[in-house]
């Protein structure tokens with residue numbers, strides 16, 4: 001695979017797909033070579049990869065016309081991409097508007113997401129033709145190759161990617177078909193993206209969780225035994241499943257910086273009460289309008305931010321009586337503004353999405 005970078009740092013519901021992990025180590029090998037057209041090159045040789053990259057500080061951002069022509073290039077065998085991030089939750093964005101099938105397989109996506117042998121990302125996102133009257137379809141593979149239904153930070157990156165592909169400037173709004181149904185991102189004048197994330201799903205069997213419902217049909221502040229420790233959990237789906245905890249049965253308010261996320265995260269993700277696995281958010285209450293969270297994502301592990309997770313956290317905090325309907329959620333990568341509106345029961349998320357670099361990979 002050859003990677004070229006040209007930019008410096010600077011509806012209707014659908015059937016849910018299962019998130020089945022792919023082990024990248026067991027999949028067939030891809031070869032990489034990275035080249036940057038600007039600055040001095042550093043070449044690293046690794047088995048079946050050739051990597052060539054220059055330091056970020058020596059790269060200059062090209063004019064927008066050259067960015068567009070870069071995205072238009074269609075050499076056979078090359079996959080052109082733009083890497084974006086939303087508060088450090090990073091994605092490889094692929095222009096897939098000419099096909100309803102993703103241009104790469106889940107195994108290839110897992111390879112590209114590898115932070116040592118690939119580009120490095122939390123997932124690969126495909127911009128595809130819309131269905132049922134929507135403008136576009138967004139599909140995503142997690143870094144383990146599994147396919148989630150939705151991604152909050154990803155859809156903000158998706159909106160900025162579409163604006164770039166279509167050469168749009170200023171305020172823009174799109175309808176996007178996802179595995180979680182219709183999602184509507186709107187690029188605002190300040191460049192941030194506000195997303196109508198739809199209604200949270202609280203019915204236990206739809207989250208899905210086999211924990212018994214204890215409030216209407218939902219699971220709110222229920223006991224979950226994880227390796228002998230009893231946690232209070234609230235289960236929320238934002239199209240994808242989330243288990244939100246504000247602490248253990250005995251414990252006081254969580255201090256999230258003290259958690260050993262790498263140890264406890266996987267125990268929640270693979271707990272038998274979550275048949276589709278789960279994302280887990282550990283939350284510290286700073287005030288009724290400020291929550292601090294760390295996340296262990298299904299199929300991606302610890303990430304710097306999770307948009308659907310931040311939405312699920314505010315819904316859970318309201319249901320448990322900890323917070324107001326509008327909160328700032330502080331994630332390791334930065335803050336998101338989340339509002340669960342009473343009028344329409346929809347959750348709205350506002351936050352940034354930024355280009356990291358442009359590149360191309362030779363797939364073989």
Ligand SMILES: N[C@@H](CCC[C@H](N)C(=O)O)C(=O)O
Nearest residue numbers: 148151152153240306307308
């Ligand atoms: N890992 C998640 C999907 C990605 C979520 C994302 N980071 C976000 O911002 O919402 C899953 O498997 O559900």
